[in-house]
Amino acid sequence: MKDENSKIRQNLIRYLPVMVFIYCVCQPLMDVATYWQEYLQITNTLTVVLRMGLLCGSVVLGFILSDRKRYYWLTALILGGFLVGHIWSCIQAGYNQPFGDLSNMIRIYFLPLTTLCFCTFLRQNGRVVRAIREGLMVNLGIIIIVMILSRLTGTDPYTYPNKALGVRGWFYFANTQSAIMAMIVPVAIGWALMKWEKQVLPVVVVSMLSLGALFALGTRLAFFSFVAAGMGMAVCLVLIDRKRWRQSVAIGVVTVAFAVMLPISPMVRNQKAVAVNFEIKQSAFDEAAAVADNATEQERKEALGHAYQLFLPGLISRFGEERTLQAYNYSEDVDVVGSQRLMRLTFCRLLLQDSPESAKWFGVSRSRMSEKALHTDVLTGETKEQVVWYDPENDFHAIFYLCGGIGLAMMLAFIGFFAAQALLAMARDFKHQFTVDFAALSIGACCAVAHCYFTASILRFNSASVYLAIILAALWDLSRRERSAKRMHVE
Secondary structure, X not given: OHHHHHHHHHHHHHOXXXXXXXXXXXXXXXXXXXXXXXXXXXXOHHHHHHHHHHHHHHHHHHXXXXXXXXXXXXXXXXXXXXXXXXXXXXXXXXXXXXXXXXXXXXXXXXXXHHHHHHHHHHHHOOOHHHHHHHHHHHHHHHHXXXXXXXXXXXXXXXXXXXXXXXXXXXXXXXXXXXXXXXXXXXXXXXXXXXXXXXXXXXXXXXXXXXXHHHHHHOOHHHHHHXXXXXXXXXXXXXXXXXXXXXXXXXXXXXXHHHHHOHHHOHHHHHHHHHHHHHHHHHHHHHHHHOOOOOOOHHHHHHHHHHHHHHHOHHHHHHHOHHHHHHHOOOOOOHHHHOOHHHHHHHHHHHHHHOOOOOHHHHOOOHHHOEEEEEEEOOOOOOEEEEEEEOOOOOHHHHHHHHHHHHHHHHHHHHHHHHHHHHHHHHHHOHHHHOOHHHHHHHHHHHHHHHHHHHOOOOOOOHHHHHHHHHHHHHHHHHHXXXXXXXXXXXX
């Protein structure tokens, strides 16, 4: 029986690269399926079950293949202990929708669990890193094809639907898609540089397609990411091997060419439209807050409250007019009062103030981050009652409010561990450690962290967190190989 189990284990290790490649390629296909399920208003049970199945299967496979199972037990102990604390905190405030909250916690746990599994896969079979690289390259190809098909068939939902700007493709969230592409693009350019070490044209083609896809998507972070990916890889290549300066210049020229087209980019066109809308909103605010010159302080405050009701009905409904005005310091600037991000953060800050002390450490239930109120569209004048979710727009704030200070500290420590490993590896032996592969993964990780700070697109969306998990695991593997090579040299 022992020999049979050993044989099964060896077969699983042998086929790990194939399984990892399939795992990677499944991701954009599931994203497309999710989009069409939402578009056709049919249940998304299939894709949810597939994602959870892949997570559970990966954890089980990683545990079976791992020769350091204590890390799995330790992870289970830490995550399980924190979950108990979170549930305890939610119960104190009233646990209205426990299943929804627990499913949200599972999505957050997706990142550390998947990263742990991929670290095991990379440790057990060195060819997995190649499977990851090729799988991500295929994924980018699928994403570009989907973007082109959606535009050719007239079914593209656009990055900014209300302005018909940006090519999103059949993907549900533009910010999430921006994060995914930002992580893949530098890896794709790195793949081209490793495959064609002395050729310029193939590298130019890959750079144009990958950077062009980010440019066409049109979010502000997508623009930042294509500049970071293009110029980052160009500079890193010169540092790695000066003899490859032609490829470096080619990547730089492609990046600059897209950057020069900034004035006609979807991002800038959207920002211009947003500026016009804000002028209209400011006029509406000023009109609602207008009072006579001889008005009393109380009359001015009442008029200001009426203006706030137009922009922040949910906050006033939940926390009252006076408290909402105080939270915004009685601002009359629509850039402040009309900011969606600030509105969400303010709602959560006030919600935390109304929560038990334990919420600061273990977070609040997501079900409490919504409010039904009468909303008026300032641009169209349409008024209707609706439920609005005030879940924060950026990941790190969201982790704090959903998981508390302890949860945020754990997430930062988790990501920081991999960053520290990479930095230490470079500090020990920069010349041998800083390769094209290492640079591509590092740039992808930096773009991911930028998205984590500015948007809610990675840490809580499994479609994106899986890519970050893969990149973190691959960076860890490259750092580990450097240490292993040193030990073998000493021996």
